[in-house]
Amino acid sequence: MMAWQLVLRHLRVYRRSWFVFVTGFLEPVFYLFSIGVGVGAMIRGFDVGGVLVPYAAFVAPAMLATSAMNGAVMDSTFNIFHRLKYAKLYDALLVTPMTTRDVAIGEVTWALLRGGIYAAGFLLLMVAMGLVHSWTAVFALPACLLIGLAFAGMGMWLTTFMRSWQDFEFVTLALMPMTLFSGTFFPITGFPPLVRWIVEATPLYRGVVLCRELTTGLVTAASGVSVIYLVTMGVAGMLLARRRLDRLLLH
Known part of the structure; x- marks a missing residue:
């Protein structure tokens, strides 16, 4: 497939500038340690699906979605x-024989791979910190690809x-x-109904909900919606x- 040629081109480029590649992974890690762990020492946790989830375990899947x-x-x-x-x-x-369809698929595939690599590294960090509480977390990586x-x-x-x-x-x-208001650091139940509806319609919120349900094992119908x-x-x-x-390119 011609689109893979574009993906391989990007791999060669970033092989020589790996530090730039890594920087995008660090922001959610800093959030996790500063807010999830630091602030989490003062907050007991939040209710998720009727179960009390420790604050760090509440924030971590949100940062997982953010890293993706x-x-x-x-x-x-x-x-x-x-x-x-x-x-x-x-x-x-x-x-070359490459078409705009190949360009679109190639670029989205590369961006997908980059997001997936960030998410995989962050998920391993969560496992090491004991912030994964269910075997359903194995589906968190495919969720991050979505x-x-x-x-x-x-x-x-x-x-x-x-x-x-x-x-x-x-x-x-x-x-x-x-990043700040998609249920990442606190539940959105405190928002007014209109604001809550707007937040629920955002893509990051759908990703946060999906990752949180998978890492805590509290999977609901909302997972399918996401x-x-x-x-x-x-x-x-x-x-x-x-x-x-x-x-833009053919006319």
Whole structure:
């Protein structure tokens, strides 16, 4: 498949700049130790599905979902914008037998791999810290891949509308509130009904709920809703990104 050639190209590039690759993994780790462990020493925990979950075990799966999001967003926004507008990588690729469909699949696959690597490392850290309480946690890594798919597909599509680096302030503006308020550090039950409905409609919240249910073993019907939501968002984003690439690069 031609899309894998693009994935291999990115692997060669990051082999020489591995430190840049690692930095995206560190932010959720710092959050886990500072808030999950530090603040957790003063907070008993929260009720999840009728079970009291220790605070660190409550925050950890949320940071797991956040690490998957960070890995996918890093490549599907900033890096794709550079390749599209400055490096002109896609113009060169389309001279070959590669199509815009291959470009979209290749970029989303790479972003998915990056998010998955971050998530795998974070999940191992959770196991080492004793923050995994159920065998269903083995499905947390596939769940993180779904989170990566959702953010990579939609991120790539939205990036095709960016006009300059200043536009990426909107990316930060969207990610920071999601990181802070998507049920990551406290339950959303304290929000007013309208605010709670808005939060529940965000992709990171769906990812947080899915990872938390899997790592605690408290799986409910909400898990199925989250899976459908994330898959739909990812596929839709990838299809829309391909259409935008057709318009930008072939017309």
